Amino acid sequence: MSTGTVPAAPVLQARGITMAFPGVKALTDVSLHIDEGEVIGLVGENGAGKSTLLSILSGSLKPSSGEIHVRGELCNPSSYSKANEAGIFRAHQDRGLIDNLTVAENLYLGHERRFTVSGLLQQRKLRAAARDQIEADDMLRGRVGERDVVADLPLDLRQLVEIARSFAVAELLDVAKPLVLLDETTASLNQDEVIDLYKHIRSRRDRASFVFVSHRLNEILDLCDRVYVLKDGVLVAERKVSETSEDELYRLMVGRDREENHYFENRKRTEFGEVLLSVKDLGAGSDFVDVSLDVREGEILAVGGIAGCGKSHLARAVAGDLRSTGEIRVKGVRLPNGRPATRAGKVAYGPLDRHAEGVSLLQSIRWNMTWSCLQKVRRGPFLDTARERRMVAEAMERYRVAAPSMETQVGSLSGGNQQKVMLARLAHSGARVLILDNPTRGVDVGARQEIYGHLRDLADEGFSILVISDDLRELIGMGDRVAVMRDGRVVHTWSLEESRELTEEQIVARMV
Template identity: 40%
Template sequence: MTSSSAAGTAAPLLEMRGIVKRFPGVLALGGVELEVHAGQVHCLLGQNGAGKSTLIKVLSASYQPDEGQIFWEGEPVSLDTPQTAMDLGISTIYQELDLVPELSVAENIFLGHEISRGGFTQAGETNRRARDLLARLGHPEIPATRAVGRLSPAAQQIVSMARALSHDTRLLILDEPSAALDQGEVDSLFRVIRDLTAEGVAVVYISHRLEEIRQIGDRITVLKDGSTVASSLTVEDTPTAELITLMTGRSIEYVFPPRGDAVPVSGEPVLEVIGLELPGVFTGVDLSVHAGEIVGLAGLVGAGRSEILETVYGARRPSAGTVRVEGRELRRGSVPDAVKAGVGLAPEERKSQGLLLDQAVYRNVTVSSLGRFSRLGLLDSRQERRRSREVTESLDVRPAGVDRLVRLLSGGNQQKVVLSRWLMRECRVLLLDEPTRGVDVGARAEIYAVVRSLADSGVAVVVVSSEVEEVLGLADRVLVVREGRVVHEGPASEIDESRVLDLVMEGSAA
């Protein structure tokens, strides 16, 4: 284990010593150490499956440790229930938000500690305090009375933060808080975090985006395979290459796979989109992708990028425009027609939109190809498993075994399962929406390699990503989308990150 000098002279607010957590057949945590000081942002890093989520669930009392001790302000504590943790001032915002879609923003914020008088909920006061919290977070435009289910993922993230701050929070745990936010919203999030730490609040910040750690972090603890491999490293003194080596056990010099020969763009494109329009979302979208080409869509959250992919896939019905695959025009708003034509989609919200979490890996892989395994109306599950095993092994899905529930896999391996589905389907067009959201740096490199390999085999690929570096590093050609319009199109090699940001912020055409 490596570590830096003690974090300041004051006693830590939180200490976790030798934390062990076992599940049947799995040692999730093998003696983890964590020390967090008031007024600091402590970043918790590690690949998917390293134990980060298990650790914060122990800290929030969702799980009970099998061994180890937890100290709060130097005194041993037993976190028996989530309420015990909240009473100490520990608030947790998980990557998978636990909001109630049917309840209003204000009702979600004060859920479990409602503002009442004489046994009656005070709706007016609840809404007022909710508006104050949203304004504190820099988002006064979110209506306190609107149902949370009608908000965008980014707005729901803000509501979840407001709920955490509605308690007397002394330690705030943020699990991938920026995953659904655009750069402006990330800046707002960082402003709030800095305000909180200035007030003495401690923050545990989990992110796979190492550039964020540089911007907001003070100290770093790295987990690998359920153990602490580095603790309380100072952000300014720890190179990124060292962090990657600690997380992965190896040095990753080239995240993006090298591009091969220039993709030929002569002849008919595999995917052709002409004048596509979805009222109030995007208009006049033209897009073509040739065999073996990767086209990236860059832009801010809410610019219409995801909706363009969903419309091409048939999940949304456009008011105008044409989508063709290998010259064949697709029926508007028909997913079966798109899939039949060879179009596959890996959606942004893979857990809620792309996976059957409580089904086995093999069933998730074969779900779009069941006709191949049907005989006289009966499924041949043995063949399903055999073919799924071949495909998942080719993508190195870990741990191996196609009978394992998808819910038990890490984010990176869940994404590989989604890709396996379309690899089995032998799709001609692959639409990828935020393909590495919530995926660690090692798995990212593997997913990039898979995408490039699919393109090299002749698949036409479209990638949407909120990370400009990802779009430019992976794509051959880039379209920049702002407020529902394409404001730039050209080779990825001829545009840089600063120019993309200029375009999405200013909207000036190139």
Template identity: 35%
Template sequence: MTDPLLRMTRVSKRFGAVTALSDVSIDVVEGEVHALCGENGAGKSTLMKVLSGVYPAGSYDGSIELDGEEVRFRSLSESEDAGVVIIHQELALIPHLSVAENIFLGGEITRRGLIDWRATNDRAAELMARVGLDENPTTPVRELGIGKQQLVEIAKALSKRVRVLILDEPTAALGQSDSDRLLDLIEQLRGQGITCIVISHKLREVLRISDRITVIRDGSVIETMERGDPATDEGRIIRAMVGRDLDSLFPPREPLIGDELLRVENWTVHHPSDPSRVIVDDVSFSVRAGEIVGFAGLMGAGRTELAMSVFGRSYGSGIRGSLFKKGKPIEARSVEEAISHGIAYATEDRKALGLNLIGDIQTNTSSVGLERLSRRGLLDLIRERKIADAYRYKMNVKAPDVTVPVGYLSGGNQQKVVLAKWMFANPDVLILDEPTRGIDVGAKYEIYGFINELAAQGKAIIVISSELPEVIGLSDRIYTLAEGRLTGEVAREDATQERLMRFMTAGL
């Protein structure tokens, strides 16, 4: 192997009494795609924040060398000046500014002390073409989908003459087609000599694009493997990540399916700000007690919009159609009314919509069922804490106690708190929108177990997922959507990725 472009040696990082990194050493060769894998909280993002100067020199032990010379980045701008650029999982774009303005924010192109807008837009167009983004540079970022926003971030990195590009969960929020385009772009960047470090939980993607894979567990490097090694496969990565074999990615389950719990008939939803656009078009479906029903579709197919509109009309306008609970018509014209009918919805965006990040585990767990903890208008704080602590233990939330703010938890542990909140609310129908997005395989297995347990209790479960293996592995039946229309219904035993994809692209 040639001399590494980047070398991190015996890096350790502590937060109070918690050791996030312990003597981590890693090297990266120029022009390679190097993947970092590990469970949530393993230390992957922390290591990259050390490298990029988010955690400045002096706040950690160990050394970093670039081109054989030690570097001590004290800020993000210093690392970017050296060609090390990080794109975080939570994109750092300003929605009301244009694409060009976002690309050059902090590095504006000026002439005689004023921004040169023509040069700015022309240069932005060149960078956008390089990443395959076919948009006007003056387009506000808020008008772009999440996949295109990722491309804006990469164009922004290229404007800084990037040598080492760090991508933290770049495809976590993307559908299959956007993910494929982004992975193709990473391969193109490798061909241009740009070194990429990719943090990802999606092992198929890791095995597709990476040259080498380093696994971190509990703040320490477990091993680095070559993708070309015949022994390198998903099983080997999983064993290194979780310290054990996962004989199956999905826990065993024997379905006990009862009577119909929820039926939706002729459901149509229009865009909230453009009533002429039909987002969900005359969709009918049902789910029974003890049944897990999956919804599959490409990005923009209308899965989330369908779920949110059923959950108290929290999305859309001009909604029409009928809801039936145990065969009887019901109205769910608000979130409160939907909850009163035993319908719950766990959003795909747990940080913005599913949790109060500055609130602790205790208050988040009890937030939907406060009336069950109140007497004469007063909240029983002792009982609230006992219940939250019981769910923390039951769901293996990695936190010392329930007073920890959920914003401090890893993604997997945050998702467990979301599930705990709805489990405490005790709904009859639970809609789970992307329940394992951005979560490692170990935490996924635990969450699948909780979903199975809820189904065994007689709950009706609806799972929306962009990962077809997940939909197939969890569901008893699967509906497919394309452009807001229901295009197929497939039984578990007949489901394959190829068959689902045919339905998902029907008419497109």
């Protein structure tokens, strides 16, 4: 008779998950498991089926076939609340919170009955529970309050509240060891915030398991134990992170080897034209001070820095979205301080929060590509729809926007295609200066390389491009010159020659 212990059942085991939508099969016979305390990576290009799989595991979609077992028991959750009761929670990349509600109301959204007496919501009890959760959370304590309205929080704090909600509801439902599905939760975080999140996840491994979805393959290798690779709805590989590499994962995801020249470094220019953008002694209250920089025709200047350094505020100020002191000149002409409209035709801005400010999700590709350059498609006071359609068709082909038609809603596109639609609009706006805040945020590795190529094309056409990025390798790979901000100031800029030999360690040394 054996005296050995029986292995514990997996926290979750999915068997033969298939999901068919009209005209397309999103998932085909996908099986995977997550053990106690594991952090599992899930990677694949946009459209590979990652979000569909997470929606099935969290009860938001019912699969066409297949089974889900939680701790050895059959559990095919019919709703998100049922998944919560089974111990499964999901933190979304975008749109997971209700902007006009408070942090407390968002933490317990959908579970208000736990704070209701005689049909009335006990706000004091709700806020007290939320306050306890915030105080117990190293990433939120001292940074947000339970009464704060989510719309007033910066993007990174909204994401942290989204993650905290999983643990708040788990505690409310007496779930001792939840499974938390992290869906692109690092996309809106910069490097130091990602490191803090790593610590946060590792510190909770004794009381939670995680599925971690990210387009940043280095994050998968840094944080996870194992990784599953999806391609075209099929699970094509499972690897221990100790036995794989970024290059192998890229090949499995995309179906080809990653090019050594991933950032098109061979197309970095050595000669540039006149200065198009000149910033002198620019400041915006406590956000940043005394910033001076020039960007020449055909040049890409990449700016990095840790959270709170002021780099995104700098981008907004140059775009006219943040009032500032000092001078901003384009082609030597000083721009008036004020609203973004004062920069029309001179500066085009791609914001960090693409969904809120960069594109209109409910409008078509055609509308999104042309609304800021209607002067190009007018005939007198009227819109020349034939000319507009020709321009959009050419842009869709050039930027390789994958969609059934130009009338497709942008909200139905992948993150990479949404970003390419926005980039096409900016390039057609008439401005020759582009300000791009993390232009590859939430974009898969294949689409990222396409965007890098498009930026090189625009530089070759004479655009001046200021790129803000939280990705150190992107800073080095894309920047003809690289600058670092710290505490609201530009503390160092590497020249064209120095940038070619720049290392991540050199950048980090200046950032902190």
